[in-house]
Amino acid sequence: MTIAGNPPDVLPQANEPCWCGSGRRYKRCHRASEGRVLPGVISPMRSVPDHIERPSYAATGLVERWDEPVVKSDEVIERMRHAGRVAAEVLRLSGEFLRPGITTDEVDEYTHGLFIERGAYPSTLNYHGYPKSLCSSANEVICHGIPDSRVIRDGDIMNLDVTGFIGGVHGDTNATFLIGEVSEENRRLVRVTEECMWLGIDAVRPGRPLSDIGRAIEEHATAHDYGVVRAFIGHGIGEQFHTDIQVLHYYDSRATTVMRPGMVFTIEPMITLGSWQHRMWDDGWTAVTSDGRWTAQFEHTILVTEDGAEVLTGGDGAVSAGNPLSL
Numbered sequence: 001m002t003i004a005g006n007p008p009d010v011l012p013q014a015n016e017p018c019w020c021g022s023g024r025r026y027k028r029c030h031r032a033s034e035g036r037v038l039p040g041v042i043s044p045m046r047s048v049p050d051h052i053e054r055p056s057y058a059a060t061g062l063v064e065r066w067d068e069p070v071v072k073s074d075e076v077i078e079r080m081r082h083a084g085r086v087a088a089e090v091l092r093l094s095g096e097f098l099r100p101g102i103t104t105d106e107v108d109e110y111t112h113g114l115f116i117e118r119g120a121y122p123s124t125l126n127y128h129g130y131p132k133s134l135c136s137s138a139n140e141v142i143c144h145g146i147p148d149s150r151v152i153r154d155g156d157i158m159n160l161d162v163t164g165f166i167g168g169v170h171g172d173t174n175a176t177f178l179i180g181e182v183s184e185e186n187r188r189l190v191r192v193t194e195e196c197m198w199l200g201i202d203a204v205r206p207g208r209p210l211s212d213i214g215r216a217i218e219e220h221a222t223a224h225d226y227g228v229v230r231a232f233i234g235h236g237i238g239e240q241f242h243t244d245i246q247v248l249h250y251y252d253s254r255a256t257t258v259m260r261p262g263m264v265f266t267i268e269p270m271i272t273l274g275s276w277q278h279r280m281w282d283d284g285w286t287a288v289t290s291d292g293r294w295t296a297q298f299e300h301t302i303l304v305t306e307d308g309a310e311v312l313t314g315g316d317g318a319v320s321a322g323n324p325l326s327l
């Protein structure tokens with residue numbers, strides 16, 4: 001059957017043929033999913049010029065793993081500051097590009113170009129075979145949405161997750177953007193999700209267990225009656241996109257790893273209006289809420305310092321530049 005991203009403005013009557021071209025009656029085809037995000041057409045992989053340094057999986061899609069120190073040297077940290085700044089700037093510019101009427105594939109084309117202009121490789125491209133240069137996750141999509149022919153609509157909430165590889169290291173950051181007139185309920189979800197990320201960052205302290213981060217995030221989400229997604233977590237990052245450190249966004253007494261100065265990991269809570277449970281699309285990447293309710297996410301790459309945290313993907317150029325609660 002035809003793969004189509006968006007239904008037309010005027011929908012068929014229940015017994016008329018579905019707009020997607022399947023030949024089935026509308027009521028037996030797309031009616032149940034109207035208003036949901038649907039898979040669209042994914043364009044061919046974009047190429048990266050030869051002069052840009054690429055991670056080893058870029059050619060094969062196969063991700064090798066090796067032992068990487070959890071505490072980074074000053075020299076690696078300096079390179080990670082740069083990668084973080086590049087990712088932060090690409091995220092902000094990509095967010096400014098968003099508007100109703102364009103496709104997420106057009107966003108991918110734009111973001112891909114931003115990385116290349118800066119001499120960076122878009123880390124997601126061919127990572128375990130992932131086909132695009134960023135993740136774009138709308139509405140009930142929790143994470144890892146693949147840019148495609150779906151048209152962005154007024155009222156959507158759109159998470160863009162960008163990761164850049166430059167100087168041999170990765171910087172990873174994401175934010176949820178409001179498209180046009182977003183309902184009060186969804187605006188509140190996005191605001192509280194950003195607060196959850198900052199409360200998690202505020203909990204970063206050398207000598208304390210990683211479980212402090214999840215506790216801070218979960219407490220704030222629960223106070224608003226929101227769900228905390230459990231299947232996707234923050235991660236160590238460095239010369240590899242994902243390393244062994246696991247950062248849960250909910251409290252688990254087993255998360256006893258003690259934070260030490262020089263550790264670098266992401267904090268990236270996914271918060272839902274309803275259930276925290278997820279379902280996967282057949283593409284093997286797109287994670288959606290099991291109940292179809294909307295969800296938001298924010299992410300920063302964090303360095304543990306002697307007395308707290310340095311936000312490597314933060315700073316003036318970042319979308320989420322400071323804790324909205326401490327303003």
Ligand code: MF3
Pocket residue numbers: 124125127128130134135144161162163172235266268285299
């Ligand atoms: N950037 C995502 C993260 O925050 C990972 C995306 S991996 C991809 O960890 F393959 F889906 F792109």
Ligand code: CO
Pocket residue numbers: 172234235266268299
């Ligand atoms: Co991440």
Ligand code: CO
Pocket residue numbers: 161162163172173174299
């Ligand atoms: Co990310």
